[in-house]
Amino acid sequence: MPYPVKNPFLNFHLKELCCNCQQKFGGVLFYEDKKAKCYIYTRVSTAIQVDGYSLDAQKEKLRRYAEYQEMEIAHEYSDEGFSGKNIQGRREFQQMLYDIEDCKDEVKYVLVFKLSRFGRNAADILNSLQLMQDYGVNLICVEDGIDSSKEAGKLLISILAAVAEMERENIRVQTMAGREQKAREGKWNGGFAPYGYKLENGELVIAEDEVDIIKMIYDLLICVQIVKII
Helix, strand or coil, X not given: CCEEEECCCCCCCCCCCCCCCEEEECCEEEECCCCCEEEEEXXXXXXXXHCCCCHHHHHHHHHHHHHHCCCEEEEEEEEECCCCCCCCCCHHHHHHHHHHHCCCCCCXXXXXXXXXXXXXXXXXXXXXXXHHHHCCCEEEECCCCEECCCCCHHHHHHHXXXXXXXXXXXXXXXXXXXXXXXXXXXXXXXXXCCCCEEEECCEEEECHHHHHHHHHHHHHHHHHHHHHHC
């Protein structure tokens, strides 16, 4: 049941407030008990998805959390196959920030599975969080147990953001080391095998059915070079 709060100073000229659950009516401001609205954001890169943090698993966890906390999910945003090293190229993440700036759904929270799903770059994480909080929106990292609206929340996010960035750098170093080792062992480092070869047990071997075409290509190349010399 809404309860009225009269404002003798503003009288009937009430200021319209953005991103809240208040209504203007005849010089009286009504407050209503409503479910807090939230956005859900999920992200995976290929490596993380293989490790068990699939989009579906993240969404299911966040939906259960929202239901338990009696929150209304206004929209779900999801970036598939994008690194968390920066927000460039993450269209859904950027759209979510635009919608928050526009007060599109009057949300109070953004739910993420872990802070690393929000991002792995400390500067991006803190800048995005500050933008959200400027519009009254806070971040909840469900698996990490962090709520930026709490006193220690933003401090913990700052610490975990630095850890996430270090973790991303370690993943990059380990990936490069693995590729270098494969190269030393004469194994293919990924992608499609070049024409004239095929992959067998991670190694390049000659594709016998393409040998004649490869020979023809090189013969033509030699002929062109000879013509240029003449």
